[in-house]
Amino acid sequence: MVIRLVNVGGRVEQACPGHNFVVHSVYIAALDSVPAALYCFLRALNEIDGLEGRNGFERTIMYSISHGGDTDTVASMAGALAGAYYGLEMIPSSWQQSCEGVEEAKRDAALLYGLGEKHGVDIDSKI
Numbered sequence: 001m002v003i004r005l006v007n008v009g010g011r012v013e014q015a016c017p018g019h020n021f022v023v024h025s026v027y028i029a030a031l032d033s034v035p036a037a038l039y040c041f042l043r044a045l046n047e048i049d050g051l052e053g054r055n056g057f058e059r060t061i062m063y064s065i066s067h068g069g070d071t072d073t074v075a076s077m078a079g080a081l082a083g084a085y086y087g088l089e090m091i092p093s094s095w096q097q098s099c100e101g102v103e104e105a106k107r108d109a110a111l112l113y114g115l116g117e118k119h120g121v122d123i124d125s126k127i
Contacts, residue, residue: 033070033073033074033077034077036064036067036069036070036074036078037064037073037074037075037077037078037081038078038081040060040063040064040074040075040078041060041078041081041082041085043063044056044059044060044063044064044078044082047059048063051063055086055090056082056085056086056090057079057082057083057086057090057091058090058092060078060079060081060082061075061078061079061082063078064078064079088106088109
């Protein structure tokens, strides 16, 4: 479904007939939060009008919250995808300092990375 969303250039109503998913509205049904997050992440891979000069991570978060509806859920999922894709260095330090639990998240990420290395997974080649 995500590929269909991207291929219609954001005209989600046409891509998902019968769903309660309209990106440029104030309502996103919980069932559609995952596709909405995937769409926002994929859409933010490229420049977005009004978000010029922002990096991909920032675009993802800002685009996700700009539509209203269940923005905290959509932005957190899209942000998780963007964080995994872009890495910690793309998350502005001011955002990190404002984020509850950032130190625990960094610790958990380091533990997961270490687990992969311990089991012979070449993490860098997977990215």
